[in-house]
Amino acid sequence: MRLIGRVIQNLKRRFRKSSHHGLGLLVFENTSEVIRAEQILKKEGCDVSVKGPPPELRKGCDLVIEFQLVEELRVRCVLQKQGASILDVVPLNSELLQPVDIFQTRDFGDYLMVRAANMKITVDKQSTMIVNISGGGCPDVPYLAQEMVGKKLQDAPTPRDIGHTLCGYALQLAYEEIQQQC
């Protein structure tokens, strides 16, 4: 059943990729708000994904949330209840930039490293302790490293909760991938 569910989801995604009709964008002031809103909406079961804004969109930050326009009312309602403020809602007219979805894994024996885009996370395989975070260029990277290194994967704050930028979001993807692999 799980497999069938995944196949249906993939087919839906493929269909959505080939057509922008019926899709809208939620625009936020900064990346932290996007990350928080995505978390809230996914928890509520909304079909959303994080994308790069189209070049013609001149407001907001470097991430937007793509959603089914037909669900606008529900989406607004869910976010309003949680105190998340949307800057704007716009219909989607063109292809959006896709976040990176390629992971590179390197096994160092006792340690495992996962890279997503420009971010790398390394974990001690036995203890699941995060031993290093590297890469990136946005100012929350040193902050995330400061807060996460030296803690076990399950105990560390997640980049989704304390990160603010695209580098933070890339680290979240690497973090989720390494969690699956450990």
Place this chain on the structure above:
Amino acid sequence: MLIIVGTVPDPNLGLLIGKSALKSRCLTVEKTDIPIQRGTPALIASACKVCEVFGAEQPLAILAGDIGLGHGSRELYAYLTEHIREYLFSTIVFHYLQPDVDWHCRVLFALQEMQQQPTLIADAGFMYAAKMSGYAGEYDLFTPDIGELAFLADENAPHPFYTRGFILHEQNKVQDLISRAYQHKNAARNLLIKGATDLIVSGGEIIKQVNEPVVEALEAMGGTGDTVTGMTAALISSGLGITEACTLAARTNRLAGKLANPTPASQVTDIIEQIPTALRIKNRQDT
């Protein structure tokens, strides 16, 4: 003199400007102690070590606290736009700043109004903004890693997070990525590409390769790219040409890594401690 601009992950730190000093394993700027873990403090600490060996003036740090919300970065951008022309310096390196194309351009234009043009080096977030601004060619040196090179090569990507998959897959065709970055005018005049083999590029051509000694653990360690950039900037400021500085910094970083005998769990301070020894050995070998 060398100026280093960047951020520190401390939300309570405002604008902080002063000569850098290293005391034991702690960086001090204007009587404020800053831990060296990675990022801009690691870059400054490695530059300080090089200046110490060459008996050069310690770098001037222009810093602000920022944990990713961009407040500190904007404070820095605003300060630089207004005051950078008041400083006398030969080299400036920009590092962890929130990428902001508009603010980047204001800073660049302020620098271009200076009578004596300094050597311009960009890494990390400021390099992302420089690429997106369309003014990458105004810079003397970018110091990307291989993933960031793919970002420079992708003319559509506003951040490495959006580098298109088909370009990321071209990791083995580094020369193609370099050509593409130059073709779309998204590269500085020189590149130091940090990776399994460090590549020194000038005008789109690889002119030096550094791949010895091999210290595999360095790839996992946070801050090892920052140390290369810091050493390169200090060497350029001390009078070396860009190619020579990049080559010596890449070699020294590897040797410092080897001397520290690290694991993927080691911290960059272990490498920084070894820089003077590694630099003296490399300098002796090269002369």
